[in-house]
Amino acid sequence: MRDLALAFLILILASLPANGQDHERRARELDAHSKRLLGVDVTTLQWLLQVREGQYLLKSALDQSGDFARIQMLQDKGLIKFQVVKGLPDGHEPKNEFVRITPTSQGREIIRALRQ
Numbered sequence: 001m002r003d004l005a006l007a008f009l010i011l012i013l014a015s016l017p018a019n020g021q022d023h024e025r026r027a028r029e030l031d032a033h034s035k036r037l038l039g040v041d042v043t044t045l046q047w048l049l050q051v052r053e054g055q056y057l058l059k060s061a062l063d064q065s066g067d068f069a070r071i072q073m074l075q076d077k078g079l080i081k082f083q084v085v086k087g088l089p090d091g092h093e094p095k096n097e098f099v100r101i102t103p104t105s106q107g108r109e110i111i112r113a114l115r116q
Contacts, residue, residue, distance in 0.1 A: 038110070039077045044070040048079055049111060051101050056088055059097040071101060079107035 031042045038045065047070050062068035074080045082101045087094040103111060 038079070040070075040073055040079075044073055047071060047101075048074055048103065048107055049114060051080060051103050051107070051111070053102065054100075056085070056098040056100055059084055059099050062099060068099070071099065074107070078104055079110065080104060 027042075034040060034042045034045055040048075047067065059068065062071065071080070071082055075082055080101050080103050082099050085098050085100060087096065088098060
C-alpha cells in the first residue's frame with residue numbers, strides 16, 4: 001500500500017502544470033489517476049486528508065451536502081472507519097447525530113505520503 005501511496009504522490013506532482021496551461025485537462029487526469037489507484041475521486045480523497053482524530057461532524061449537514069456518501073465510499077475502500085453517534089461525548093447536542101471518522105492504517109499511509 002505504501003508503494004501505491006507514493007505512486008499517487010508522484011502522479012500528483014507530475015500532474016502539476018509546468019507553464020500554467022491546460023489546468024482543466026490535468027485536473028481530469030489527476031481525478032482519473034485517483035480513481036484508478038485508490039478507487040475514489042479527488043474530491044472524496046480530500047475527505048481523507050481532512051480527517052482529525054476525535055472530530056465529530058454533524059451528520060445532517062453531511063447528508064445535505066452529499067458528503068456522507070463520500071465518507072461511506074472511503075470506508076468501503078478500507079481507508080477510514082466511521083461511526084454514527086447520538087449527541088456529543090460531553091453531553092451536548094443530545095438529539096443530533098454525529099459522525100466520528102478514524103483513518104485505517106491504509107488511510108494513514110496515504111495521508112502521510114501525500115503530506116510529505
